[in-house]
Amino acid sequence: MTIVAIVGAGITGLSAAQALLQCSEGIQVHIYEKSRGIGGxxxxxxxxxxxxxxxxxxxxxxxxxxVNLLLEELDTADLVPIVAPVRLWRANGEILPPDPRHEAISKYAYRYGLTTLAKLLLARLPKEWIALHLETPVARLAEEGEEVVLKDGEGRELMRADFAVLTAPLPQAASLLAESALWMRGTQQTLDRVRALREVEYVPCLSVLLGYGPGLPEPPAYALLAEDRSETLLWLAFEHLKAPERAPHGESLLVAQWGPAMSRVCFEEAEAMVVGRTLNELKRLFGETYERPLWVQVKRWRYSQPRGMMPFEMINPPAVDSLIYVAGDGTRPEGGRIHQAYLSGLETAEAILARIGGHNVA
Ligand SMILES: Cc1cc2nc3c(=O)[nH]c(=O)nc-3n(C[C@H](O)[C@H](O)[C@H](O)COP(=O)(O)OP(=O)(O)OC[C@H]3O[C@@H](n4cnc5c(N)ncnc54)[C@H](O)[C@@H]3O)c2cc1C
Known part of the structure; x- marks a missing residue:
């Protein structure tokens, strides 16, 4: 029996678990997730x-x-194509026509939220071989002989495994490895891996969610993307266009995501300031009706998407022979995408299976 501990129940972690359990018998997977739910x-x-x-x-x-996973393997009952286009907008308020090259690729969402994808991936895992530990952050790892020991913030042992997979955004994985370096087989090699991980920057994102009562005009697109990436509001998506279930009849739902530069400057600002600035920008773009939402919430993503990447084999060099793998969207070309996280999970499972002699990931 091979025991694999996966740190993080985002798409990378769930994909790695699925590939490991599909391709080899005799593997037990434990997923540790610090938050209350899955999906990351x-x-x-x-x-x-x-x-x-x-x-x-x-x-x-x-x-x-x-695409095969989405359209053939997983249940498609709640998968919905987003038919309205994404359009670029300019600082002067001009909205450009949809770009046919971009619109040629279908966009999808799930009727009841994108976390459905994570739930569908989890539902496929055989219950007898998977254990999901929610609200259980892993604070440190140690390699002892042929085992990896996972510990919580109090230094208590959570479990022992044959391999561990870290799937947090790379800067967080770097901190976890740095914290653990003294207890690794090769402290210097571990610190080299930490240095490589820290080369990948993840940009912050302030994500402002706004609900509006009936009476707003028909949106000009599913989403508007700022042509100038230094604008405060980079991405404005009309969420209610994804599916009728997204908002009560006649109401509108807007997600206003700030660009990296302004998100960084204002990341620690009070919520009232972030909301005020968002409403001012919306008023400037769309007029006064957008100034009076029914409700507003702010979500702060310190590590939203990677800029750049560090290839899997650079941070998991075979020569180091570590029992701990680092995976995630920052290890993929054009990372910062759900499908890249999925592919990273497959790639990591492949590396572990090669070491234990399991079948290849199809
Ligand atoms: C604002 C924003 C907009 C985006 N827009 C898009 C988009 O439109 N399309 C697209 O394809 N992608 C988009 N992305 C990127 C996409 O969400 C990610 O690429 C993908 O979800 C990454 O998955 P992951 O599993 O690698 O990482 P994560 O989803 O970050 O999963 C890592 C998990 O590890 C857990 N964790 C971390 N540390 C520990 C610890 N010490 N112990 C236990 N658990 C831990 C975290 O809680 C998390 O659940 C966006 C991301 C953000 C933030």
């Missing part, structure tokens, strides 16, 4: 009768393995 940055909130994705916004890819 694929995150959905229910607010005042609305359903809103406040992290990842939509699924858009032609990547064959992921």
């Amino acid at each position: 940055r694929v995150a959905t909130r229910r607010i005042e009768g609305c359903i809103v994705d406040h992290g990842a916004q939509n699924i858009k890819t032609t990547e064959p393995a992921f």
Whole structure:
């Protein structure tokens, strides 16, 4: 029996678990997740009768393995195409026509929120071989002989495993490894891995969620993307267009995500300031009706998406022979995408299976 501990129940962690359990008998997987639910940055909130994705916004890819997963392997009952286009907007308020090249690739969401994807992935895992530990942060790891020991913040042992997979955003994985370096097989090699991980920057994102009563004009697009990436509001998505279930009849739901530069400057600002600035920008763009939402919430993503990447084999060098793998969207080209997280999970499972002699990931 091989025991694999996965730190993080986002798409990378769930994908790795699925690939390990599909491809080899005799593997037991434990997933440790610090928050109350699964999905990580694929995150959905229910607010005042609305359903809103406040992290990842939509699924858009032609990547064959992921398209096959989405359309053939997983239940498609709640999968909905987003038919309205994404359009660029300019600082002067001009909204450009949809770009046919971008619109040629279908965009998808789930009727009741993107976390459905995580739930569907979890539901596929065989119950007898998987244990999910929610609200259980892993604070330190140690390699002892042929085992990895996972510990909580009090230094208590959570479990012993044959391999561990870290799937937090790379800066957080770096901190966890740095914290653990003294207890690793090769402290210097571990610190080299930490240095490599820290080379990948993750940009912050302030995600402001706004609910509006009836009477707002028909939106010009599913979402508007700022042509100038230094604008305060980079992405404005009309969430109620994803599916009728997203908002009570006639109401509108807007996700206003700030660009990296302004998110960084204002990340620690009081909520009232972030909301005030968002409403001012919306008024400037769309007029006064957008100044008076029924409700507003702010979600702060300190590590939203990677800028750049560090290839899997650079942070998991085979020569180091570590029992601890680092995975996640920052290890993939064009990371910061749900499908890249999924592929990272497959890649990591493949590496572990190669070491224990399991079947290849299809
Ligand atoms: C604002 C925003 C907008 C985005 N928009 C899109 C989009 O439109 N389309 C798209 O494809 N992608 C988008 N993304 C990116 C996408 O969400 C990510 O690429 C993907 O979800 C990453 O998955 P992951 O499993 O690698 O990481 P995560 O989802 O971050 O999962 C890591 C998990 O590890 C847990 N964890 C961390 N540390 C510990 C610890 N010490 N112990 C236990 N658990 C721990 C975390 O709680 C988390 O659940 C967006 C992301 C954000 C934040």
